[in-house]
Amino acid sequence: MTKEMDKLLSKHKKLIHSENQKVLSHVQRETSDWIHNTVMIQGCDVPFKYNRKKRYKNLKGSIVNITYYPSTEVIAGFEMEIMKTTRIKIS
Numbered sequence: 001m002t003k004e005m006d007k008l009l010s011k012h013k014k015l016i017h018s019e020n021q022k023v024l025s026h027v028q029r030e031t032s033d034w035i036h037n038t039v040m041i042q043g044c045d046v047p048f049k050y051n052r053k054k055r056y057k058n059l060k061g062s063i064v065n066i067t068y069y070p071s072t073e074v075i076a077g078f079e080m081e082i083m084k085t086t087r088i089k090i091s
Contacts, residue, residue: 023064050086069083
């Protein structure tokens, strides 16, 4: 882990950083202004979500370093746990 990442983690106590995680699936959905991305990581049943302005290459099968916050989202009246991703980078 880099000094920059250590500094960020110490500043934001709820932020989590995981390295060398395998991506099982990656879905990109277009909205009016953003591309919504959902990534599933091996060994985790909770989706990792983030937005980008442009499409990105498919990460399925890639090994990534990912920085995120645990969060919840209400979908169709049901509260679901998600991981709000702040940074994702191919290892």
